[in-house]
Amino acid sequence: MDWNSIISNSLRSGISQQAIIFALAAIGLNLHFGYTGLLNFGQVAFMAAGAYGVGITTNTLGAPLWVGIIVGMLAGVVLGLLLGLPTLRLKADYLAIVTIAVGEIIRLVVRAAVLSDTTGGSNGINGFANSFQDWNPFNNSATYGFRLFDRINLEFSGADVWELLVGWTLVLLSVFVVWRLIRSPWGRVLRSIREDEDAATALGKDVFRFKMQSLILGGSFGTLAGIFYAVQQNSVQPDNYATQQTFFALTAAILGGLATIWGPVVGAMLFWIILSFTENVLIELIDNNIMPDSIMERSQVGPVRFMLVGLTLMLLMIFRPQGIFGDKREIAIDERK
Amino acid sequence: MADPLIHVENVVAGYVPGVNILNGAELILGDGELIGIIGPNGAGKSTMLKALFGLIKISDGTVWYRGDDVTGKKANFLVARGIGYVPQINNVFPSLTIRENLEMGGYLRKSGVAEMIDEVVDIFPRLGERIDQRAGSLSGGERQMLAMGRALMMEPSVLLLDEPSAGLSPVLQDQVFDRVKQVNSTGVSIIMVEQNAARCLQICDRGYVLDQGRNAYTGTGEELLHDPKVIELYLGTLAKAR
């Protein structure tokens, strides 16, 4: 058992590009569900809107990357409007079902062969974000970082450092935005909507408008996650935008603690640390023949770690819905009668 | 002396732990009696019925039924033992027909459901006319009749009625009170909670005035109707005029 590499891989996952993507998506879900009580189960639709917004604008239409990023963000806003108009007046579970459906519609449409001239079909769009690495001030052939206790490798390539730097900056900016907004009068209205929509209406607040703003803003963090994912991978793949991504991000948000500022970020980091740790330990067990093939083969490691995600989500909601940092009184899960 | 049919003894209960609506309420129901519970809003009238029917948790005190301690027993146990309950709102199954509503009333019966439906329809002929229509299409008064009819399906010894006249026009209220009296005259003991205190006390054998979860006054219907304090506090000047 190579514990050094297990720990190193787990820690690296905790600050990896994946953790950044999940942190951004979870920050948005937290604004929706944690602060406003909106059940958006289609955060992945916002991610796809951002990713394909960039991909199509730069690759298919040939615009520069920064234009693509702006178009991607706008695509997310438009999606929020389209999604919110029919659903925000309905019951919570309808919003949940519609948002899932929209996410799936987007995935099916962008992967359709008939649209492959625009979206690349199931092959997706590749190689449109080279200029992102052109802006990289770090040396790609050098490594940065250090070894913890001389053993645990925390060194990264220049490309990685650049991506992580940009990504975590985005996360911090997003956290700052949410922090300011939640402390503002606007944020208090959101929380009052979560607690009692009718009471907020009775106080003369246009609940629909506030919900819409929350949906669009929270969706924009998801859009940002999608754009970062696309640019960092230099590729958009339709099947990376499947329904369960939203649920994984939701698990991360709940793990950290809904209705808290740092919960989604810490949740996303922990989510990937746990996932990576499980995967690495299982692989080591199998490779060292501690785990016999009759019980588990290497190809079955993937399913097992996602089983763990499902189990985590269940157990959290049953025994600790407030997650690590949350306050049970702030969790809008027992609102419905 | 034989045990009373129902004896509520010093009951403390509420919806949320720590917030008690009832603070030591007392009630005795004798065989064949029709008693009324009146009192101001929030006095705990409906809570009293719910507590004795096992719908909310009783934190202190005892409910006796025919001499047995039935405190905290579940509704289906009490129904089987002969207690029927008619809630104030949502008291019919709207998507079931009237016949089906009555059948649900006789859910715990081993036999004789059809015969019992005939008997209920005899008391409430209006139900018979619309027997195969959805209960959701009934008017407020008709729903109240149906709800009472459904509770009668088990041939209960005791019927608990929660504000049967609520939301009804005066004419319909009169009809409902007539039916209550009629049901009582067939030997069913009744505890009725009412907002319409004066009307209630006119048909009741005895009445309880509840205030802040405690018994404020008790007496026969007649006594309470003419008690100056009760008139002033709970019946209002209108009652005096009547």
Place this chain on the structure above:
Amino acid sequence: MMGLVPSASASAQTEGESVETTLLAQTEAGGDKSPVEGVEIIVYDAVIVDRQIESTGAEVGRASSDATGYVSVALPAPGQYAVELNVDTLPAGVELVRADKQILPVEARIGQPTRVLFNLAEGDAAGAARNKTSDSVLTRGARLLFEGIIFGLIIGLCAIGLSLIYGTTGLVNFALSEQIVFGALVAYFLNSILGLNFIIAALIAFVVGGLGSAALDLGLWRPLRKRGTGLTAMMIISIGLALFLRFFFLFLFGERSRPYEQYAVQTKILFSVGPVDVLPKELIIIVVGLFLLIGTAVGLRRTKLGKAMRAVADSNDLAASTGIDVDRVVTSVWFVGGTLVTAGAVFFGLNSQINWLMGQQLLLLVFAAVTLGGLGTDFGAMVGGLVIGIFTFMATLVVAPELKNVGALLVMILILMFRPQGIFGRAERIG
């Protein structure tokens, strides 16, 4: 590459994968078939989605049929391929019955031959066969309508299951998708591994699926209700359960799709109604499916337990105060719902194949059906299922098959915008 979703590529390199077929041509309408020799098939790399070829790549190999009509092409690895029949090599008079079936998708299994089937016919027989399957919109429409009805029955069965559970408990049960997979797998285990007759396997699976569902209620949902867990929390818990079970089934079953042994190969046509050929398995689905749907509707209206279920759906509290044991009725609903869902699942597996994602593929369509018909109404769910099923298939007349689900989901969103209580739901149920 940091794939978030388990990759679909096959992992193991094993000897012995191949594609094989036996080319037989129908000599007269409804008559015998004779082998066709010297016909070439060509195999390409391909990407296959929902059993449709999405794109083809390099040629992998080709071979010609022998005197028995048999032909086999070795493959480098398990995975996805496209198999083309070279029509130029067909002997005179022999034709492909369906020109659009010249290239077939293949998901090659590890270490064993994978069979494909080309439908060939001679002269008049080809004409007769083609008349049934030619591309005229009317005949295609009729066939699609028929397939849509079958699919609609499948969706309807699942939708009633979902709707019953929602009606009595208020829970939007996302784990329904995995109850679907569970039911299909039980039948697969009994039929393909233990070798039981399919009908018997299916009947046992119905019961096991129902019991599994009731066990979920007893072990999970009922204790949560007793704790006062909110419905939103329960919905999220059902998502967690769905993820757990989904990947557990992947762990057990792998990524491959499998058919039920007994119906792996399309058997002969049972009878035809106009342009529509009815296969035995389709008849099973229609007969048993209708029986279950009608049986449920009648049961809910005529039996004491069924009426109690409707009463509990109307109001838990009132049902309790009339003496109904609500917990028992709810568990019974989970049993009945689980049985119906399993029936839908087994039929779906029978009609196409079983795989670990089938539940997810169905779930949104089931939601669409229930929304369309109105949450909590059995009749609505049934009709909603049929409408969605037919709509999904008929949509392929105008849009690419890979987009057929999109239309159904859009319809659901439109319904929610303009008539959120569904077509048969009553406004009083909303809000």
